Amino acid sequence: MTDPTLTIALAGNPNSGKTTIFNAITGTRQKVGNWPGVTVEKKEGVVHRHGYDLKVVDLPGTYSLTPFSIEEIVARNFILDESPDVVIDIIDASNLERSLYLATQLRELDCKVVFALNMMDMADSRGIKIDARKLSELLDVPVVLTVGNKEKGIDDLLAKAVELALSGTPPPQKRKVRYNQEVEKAIDSLQHYLTTHLGAALPYHPRWIAIKLIEDDAIIKERLAAIAGEGIGVLLATAKKQRAFLVDRFNDDPEIITTDERYGFITGIIKEVLTTSPRQRVDFSRNIDLVLTNRFLGMPIFFFFIWAMFQLTFTVGAYPQDWIEHLFELLAVGVDHLLPAGWVKDLIIDGIISGVGTVGVFLPNILILFFCIALFEDTGYMARAAFLMDKIMHLVGLHGKSFIPMLMGFGCNVPAIMATRTLESKTDRILTILITPFMSCSAKLPVYIVLAGGFFGVRAGTVIFCIYLTGIVLSILTGRLFRTVLFRGADAPFVMELPPYRVPMLKSLMIHMWDRSKMFLKRMGGVILVGSVIIWGLANFPRATELHDAQVQETARLEAQFQSELKAAPAHSQPEIEARREQALAELSQRVKSQQAAQSLLGRIGQALAPVFKPIGVDWRGGIALLSGFVAKEIVVSTLGVLYAVTDDPQANALESALRAAGMTPLSALSMMVFVLLYLPCLATVAAIRRETGSSGWMFFSITYTTSVAWLMAFLVYQGGRLLGLG
Amino acid sequence: MQLSQLREGSWAVIERVGGSGALRRRILEMGLLKGTRIYVEKYAPLKDPMELIVKGAHISLRVEEAAQISVLDVQ
Numbered sequence: 189m190t191d192p193t194l195t196i197a198l199a200g201n202p203n204s205g206k207t208t209i210f211n212a213i214t215g216t217r218q219k220v221g222n223w224p225g226v227t228v229e230k231k232e233g234v235v236h237r238h239g240y241d242l243k244v245v246d247l248p249g250t251y252s253l254t255p256f257s258i259e260e261i262v263a264r265n266f267i268l269d270e271s272p273d274v275v276i277d278i279i280d281a282s283n284l285e286r287s288l289y290l291a292t293q294l295r296e297l298d299c300k301v302v303f304a305l306n307m308m309d310m311a312d313s314r315g316i317k318i319d320a321r322k323l324s325e326l327l328d329v330p331v332v333l334t335v336g337n338k339e340k341g342i343d344d345l346l347a348k349a350v351e352l353a354l355s356g357t358p359p360p361q362k363r364k365v366r367y368n369q370e371v372e373k374a375i376d377s378l379q380h381y382l383t384t385h386l387g388a389a390l391p392y393h394p395r396w397i398a399i400k401l402i403e404d405d406a407i408i409k410e411r412l413a414a415i416a417g418e419g420i421g422v423l424l425a426t427a428k429k430q431r432a433f434l435v436d437r438f439n440d441d442p443e444i445i446t447t448d449e450r451y452g453f454i455t456g457i458i459k460e461v462l463t464t465s466p467r468q469r470v471d472f473s474r475n476i477d478l479v480l481t482n483r484f485l486g487m488p489i490f491f492f493f494i495w496a497m498f499q500l501t502f503t504v505g506a507y508p509q510d511w512i513e514h515l516f517e518l519l520a521v522g523v524d525h526l527l528p529a530g531w532v533k534d535l536i537i538d539g540i541i542s543g544v545g546t547v548g549v550f551l552p553n554i555l556i557l558f559f560c561i562a563l564f565e566d567t568g569y570m571a572r573a574a575f576l577m578d579k580i581m582h583l584v585g586l587h588g589k590s591f592i593p594m595l596m597g598f599g600c601n602v603p604a605i606m607a608t609r610t611l612e613s614k615t616d617r618i619l620t621i622l623i624t625p626f627m628s629c630s631a632k633l634p635v636y637i638v639l640a641g642g643f644f645g646v647r648a649g650t651v652i653f654c655i656y657l658t659g660i661v662l663s664i665l666t667g668r669l670f671r672t673v674l675f676r677g678a679d680a681p682f683v684m685e686l687p688p689y690r691v692p693m694l695k696s697l698m699i700h701m702w703d704r705s706k707m708f709l710k711r712m713g714g715v716i717l718v719g720s721v722i723i724w725g726l727a728n729f730p731r732a733t734e735l736h737d738a739q740v741q742e743t744a745r746l747e748a749q750f751q752s753e754l755k756a757a758p759a760h761s762q763p764e765i766e767a768r769r770e771q772a773l774a775e776l777s778q779r780v781k782s783q784q785a786a787q788s789l790l791g792r793i794g795q796a797l798a799p800v801f802k803p804i805g806v807d808w809r810g811g812i813a814l815l816s817g818f819v820a821k822e823i824v825v826s827t828l829g830v831l832y833a834v835t836d837d838p839q840a841n842a843l844e845s846a847l848r849a850a851g852m853t854p855l856s857a858l859s860m861m862v863f864v865l866l867y868l869p870c871l872a873t874v875a876a877i878r879r880e881t882g883s884s885g886w887m888f889f890s891i892t893y894t895t896s897v898a899w900l901m902a903f904l905v906y907q908g909g910r911l912l913g914l915g
Numbered sequence: 916m917q918l919s920q921l922r923e924g925s926w927a928v929i930e931r932v933g934g935s936g937a938l939r940r941r942i943l944e945m946g947l948l949k950g951t952r953i954y955v956e957k958y959a960p961l962k963d964p965m966e967l968i969v970k971g972a973h974i975s976l977r978v979e980e981a982a983q984i985s986v987l988d989v990q
Binding site for chain 1: 937938939940941942943944945946948949956957958959960961962963964966970971972973974975976977980
């Protein structure tokens, strides 16, 4: 038999220690997903305590419940519509006054609330004393003292929450905010109207609805329209009249008046419960900031941290990356031995194992990167990074916090796009996601090295640098364009708290890192697996059977020829003949692969698209290579190698001379590099875009936009260059 | 006087929060209300945004946003 379930919602300001308390309650038994319809992280966990299954839901951290940000709407809707049995409001003891703003709003919502007065130890060290009993009495709400990072008071908190959830008494009506006479009169009259006309149909407490009508709350107006039917016109007109009266009376918006009065009410409580010791203590956080956001040192230190993060991610991460690569190779070798030759084996080795492998090798980098980001977030440095970079990012129409995801794009776009979760505003998030693919990721570097190295010689470094710069400039221009055209006037305000620095908890860092990496792994198992198989299929079907039959015959012929040569030759020249035999066989296999690729569906698509690639100076083989780059950008180089039937390691000179022989010029190489820089993101990135924007629409938009820009830029480079006589 | 004109290390009392819509309300909800005493902790290295201490919390605000807030009793 299962135990009865109680739902507990955790609410609180950002940085109030809410996540720490959530981790302390649920430990590793937590589930991370998205709230329905939006990409705000939803965390919940079930624990068994006091004879009940407690379903604990971590609401997004918010300062208020006015429906401005998506987080606030999510938090408020959960409390209104899912009616949790009890809400725990986490209050940061060293930030009591501001925390109480959310608390008074929760009280107005008419739900059962328990206050967790958290981090009293921190408050103590700052000389703040809070009379918890008095606070409980003044607000008529149970108050429990907790220290989240030491897991103190958690049991008390849950016991109190369960007790309150089970008690039949409705939430007390007294001890709520009383507004001034005029506002109260308006509330009363609206409340009266609501109860007489809609009565039992009202979804929430009538006083609360009345207050929201006075504050002109769009979501509540919509809800009322749904239940009131015809009567909504009169109701809204009444509300409008009351608002107009208040605007006239106070010469300000009523929602500003109510905000002011809530703080007035809070000031009264603060006077009774809070004493600050006059003794000034050392404020560690402020001292740290004297260095970390220092006028001269702040920027260099920030860039050092970013540099260190990249070093750790891509240099240290390279070792386990090697191991994983070997693991996939071993797997391929194992399958090679186990399965008979044929297309099933090719599918498993070349399609599935190498497809998932090319993405799987990024796992160590992703783990390290997310560990670093979790460290930045949990210590409180992320807010400082935003503070330092905001001026620059604001030029693009973005928030300072967008800097880190964009910078990570130089490493790999997948974690970069996942890192946009740290941005609060949805439009900022989408905008950042749309411009991040222009940050040239590390997988594109091999392509530049081959092309620039082969065609620009000593100036290769400069050329590659210019390519990167082009990406940055285009991301800035795109940002500005989208901000003025797509997301007009939606620039998020920068009002942001710089929370006190805290020592991060290893457990929380691990949970954080693992949650995000798990998402990456899941995606590999799904979209990327399917995508790799499809691309493999396109590249290998229809099977050119006569080609393979010819290969078998030719192999037999070569073997026979070399066997007889070997027999006839003296012993000292045998190694030389062996080597020639190896080379001849390799050349044959390359030639077959190249012909197979040309005859495959992908090859046919490439040839059909030849007119599209021609104006940018790329032949059909280049076109196929670019198409295959959709799986992963580094594949472009190996596909070129296959198509030009180059036997050597594709990085060596053979490919370059083959490209030259095929008529590629420095200008067309440059044009191709520009195209690679900008064109559609790889499969894993596309999947990440789809997931993080929560819509296929943005995904297709991103694909179309990047590819159009890429073609246009490559066209300008190639045709412009030809006009200037450079071709 | 505008909040954005204050130098680092100065105290002031908020007289009025101007502007409109979501931004204005957000500023008020963070506790920057009429009559609140604030301290200008510092400006970012690129002179924007600025960091304030309000009711014991550190809040950062863009200079253009701070220009909407008028202050009194500057010390």
